[in-house]
Amino acid sequence: MNLLDVIIFLVLATAIWVFWQHRQQSESAQKHAVFYCKQQGLQFLDIRREDTRWSFKGSQPGWRSTFKMGFSSDGETRYEGELTLHNQRLVGVELPPFRIPGQ
Secondary structure (H helix, E strand, O other): OOHHHHHHHHHHHHHHHHHHHHHHHHHHHHHHHHHHHHHHOOEEEEEEEEEEEEEOOOOOOEEEEEEEEEEEOOOOOOEEEEEEEEOOEEEEEEOOOOOOOOO
16 A cells, blocks of 8 residues: 555545535434424425535534525415534524415
8 A cells, every 4th residue: 555545545535524424414404494494383395505614613613504494484485594503503593584374
């Protein structure tokens, strides 16, 4: 095994680790979004990753990601909110103004 093999192995291992971290964070984001929508009486539609960066904010360094969450309040109109996660922890949720059914 020469130096090039070691470098290739480290790059591959790092890529696999980053992919695994992003997958875990995406699954956590979906769980948080579904729970939040259920708690607020909204219909969860979908979620997608908008931005990810390495961050040293909070108690530990990690991935800070922003997700766009599709939801509906009346079953007809689609709205898009924003979830922010640091590693697996939900940092914040921002929703646009939406119509409450029956009002």
